[in-house]
Amino acid sequence: xxxxxxxxxxxxxxxxxxxxxxxxxxxxxxxxxxxxxxxxxxxxxxxxxxxxxxxxxxxxxxxxxxxxxxxxxxxxxxxxxxxxxxxxxxxxxxxxxxxxxxxxxxxxxxxxx
Amino acid sequence: xxxxxxxxxxxxxxxxxxxxxxxxxxxxxxxxxxxxxxxxxxxxxxxxxxxxxxxxxxxxxxxxxxxxxxxxxxxxxxxxxxxxxxxxxxxxxxxxxxxxxxxxxxxxxxxxxxxxxxxxxxxxxxxxxxxxxxxxxxxxxxxxxxxxxxxxxxxxxxxxxxxxxxxxxxxxxxxxxxxxxxxxxxxxxxxxxxxxxxxxxxxxxxxxxxxxxxxxxxxxxxxxxxxxxxxxxxxxxxxxxxxxxxxxxxxxxxxxxxxxxxxxxxxxxxxxxxxxxxxxxxxxxxxxxxxxxxxxxxxxxxxxxxxxxxxxxxxxxxxxxxxxxxxxxxxxxxxxxxxxxxxxxxxxxxxxxxxxxxxxxxxxxxxxxxxxxxxxxxxxxxxxxxxxxxxxxxxxxx
Numbered sequence: 001x002x003x004x005x006x007x008x009x010x011x012x013x014x015x016x017x018x019x020x021x022x023x024x025x026x027x028x029x030x031x032x033x034x035x036x037x038x039x040x041x042x043x044x045x046x047x048x049x050x051x052x053x054x055x056x057x058x059x060x061x062x063x064x065x066x067x068x069x070x071x072x073x074x075x076x077x078x079x080x081x082x083x084x085x086x087x088x089x090x091x092x093x094x095x096x097x098x099x100x101x102x103x104x105x106x107x108x109x110x111x112x113x
Numbered sequence: 114x115x116x117x118x119x120x121x122x123x124x125x126x127x128x129x130x131x132x133x134x135x136x137x138x139x140x141x142x143x144x145x146x147x148x149x150x151x152x153x154x155x156x157x158x159x160x161x162x163x164x165x166x167x168x169x170x171x172x173x174x175x176x177x178x179x180x181x182x183x184x185x186x187x188x189x190x191x192x193x194x195x196x197x198x199x200x201x202x203x204x205x206x207x208x209x210x211x212x213x214x215x216x217x218x219x220x221x222x223x224x225x226x227x228x229x230x231x232x233x234x235x236x237x238x239x240x241x242x243x244x245x246x247x248x249x250x251x252x253x254x255x256x257x258x259x260x261x262x263x264x265x266x267x268x269x270x271x272x273x274x275x276x277x278x279x280x281x282x283x284x285x286x287x288x289x290x291x292x293x294x295x296x297x298x299x300x301x302x303x304x305x306x307x308x309x310x311x312x313x314x315x316x317x318x319x320x321x322x323x324x325x326x327x328x329x330x331x332x333x334x335x336x337x338x339x340x341x342x343x344x345x346x347x348x349x350x351x352x353x354x355x356x357x358x359x360x361x362x363x364x365x366x367x368x369x370x371x372x373x374x375x376x377x378x379x380x381x382x383x384x385x386x387x388x389x390x391x392x393x394x395x396x397x398x399x400x401x402x403x404x405x406x407x408x409x410x411x412x413x414x415x416x417x418x419x420x421x422x423x424x425x426x427x428x429x430x431x432x433x434x435x436x437x438x439x440x441x442x443x444x445x446x447x448x449x450x451x452x453x454x455x456x457x458x459x460x461x462x463x464x465x466x467x468x469x470x471x472x473x474x475x476x477x478x479x480x481x482x483x484x485x486x487x488x489x490x491x492x493x494x495x496x497x498x499x500x501x502x503x504x505x506x507x508x509x510x511x
Contacts, residue, residue: 001270003270088270088272089270089271089272090220090222090269090270090271090272091271091272091274091276091277091280093270094222095280110268110269110270
């Protein structure tokens with residue numbers, strides 16, 4: 001089955017990352033790169049997103065398309081990236097997500113077939 | 114032909130429903146479809162068996178109906194039809210597959226309400242109507258919970274298998290939590306229970322016994338089974354003929370089932386020998402201290418406090434601390450116990466037993482007015498009729 005792992009950043013995680021010195025931060029990024037390398041056979045696609053202040057949201061259900069600045073949900077927890085994976089079942093997806101070394105929340109959603 | 118009793122019907126259906134579902138999942142390769150077929154067969158059995166009697170081979174009867182329904186419903190799906198026609202019943206005896214069934218129903222990706230409803234229906238063979246009646250909720254709500262849970266199993270790819278060794282501990286804890294919730298639900302409502310309504314404590318004991326049979330070396334499973342049996346062994350003494358609660362110290366201990374209590378004690382000892390203590394084993398050991406005391410005065414309170422300390426070490430909780438304080442009253446006296454209880458005020462202010470316990474201790478220490486106020490507060494916090502009645506009596510005495 002195909003799933004998308006949505007990586008969710010929290011304010012605390014962003015603050016922790018910001019408080020790291022250069023070397024610590026590089027080690028954190030290296031752990032993430034290693035995770036992608038370790039599981040490359042199961043990951044079909046992945047991306048890291050720019051922060052929510054770069055987002056632009058368009059509403060199409062209120063007559064004229066309405067363009068607004070920012071994400072569609074303002075929240076303390078924001079999706080910061082995703083990976084599309086192909087695994088046998090939810091338990092395998094969970095196992096993969098449990099080993100994720102970075103942000104503290106991962107949402108697992110099956111891709112509609 | 115004698116007409117089978119309500120309890121006998123429930124028992125026979127429960128003994129076969131889970132096995133049949135497990136076989137059919139194996140056969141048609143689809144959990145939701147297999148579950149539908151078995152539920153249809155159970156509904157048919159509950160229509161026919163009360164008047165026609167329970168057939169000699171209830172498993173073959175249920176299988177034949179499920180298979181016939183399967184052929185009707187799945188006529189378009191040749192894949193299922195071929196599989197269903199291929200297999201004759203009784204099939205070769207195969208290993209009991211109900212463990213997979215239990216772990217699937219209690220998968221942590223399902224909400225607790227869905228886990229509970231699904232386990233009762235799939236593993237114990239309850240109908241949607243029986244579950245609704247047992248929990249005093251509308252049938253449509255139960256139906257919706259089951260439909261959603263089954264859809265999630267299919268759509269989210271929840272596997273039909275026993276978890277791997279490294280996940281077993283957390284996954285088993287989830288299953289035990291479902292069984293314990295069922296037991297508590299049944300136990301707390303047992304006072305005013307209608308004779309015809311389902312005894313959920315019986316289903317909880319069935320599930321714990323089944324799990325113990327399938328996983329004999331898991332000490333927490335044995336602990337939960339012992340805990341349930343120890344409570345049920347004393348059920349006959351818990352209420353008087355007016356459905357009023359009889360407190361432990363006033364219960365007629367000759368009404369307890371001492372054989373069951375002795376067996377549960379041995380079960381706890383065997384579990385303890387596996388040297389992996391856990392919250393259910395400790396709770397069972399605490400209940401055993403009460404059950405094994407010949408008289409109220411013989412209760413080993415020192416041992417109970419020690420067991421509560423171990424339990425708090427493994428699973429800290431304010432409610433457990435409250436229970437420890439109650440035991441402490443008989444070891445170091447009401448003043449020390451009251452100090453412990455008062456320390457829990459922030460956490461347990463909304464819990465009726467906190468105020469009821471405070472009331473008892475205050476009364477012991479001669480503060481009748483404060484005791485009365487605490488009892489009144491407890492009364493506003495519980496809806497359970499038997500507990501309300503007990504608190505009322507106490508208010509009237511003082």
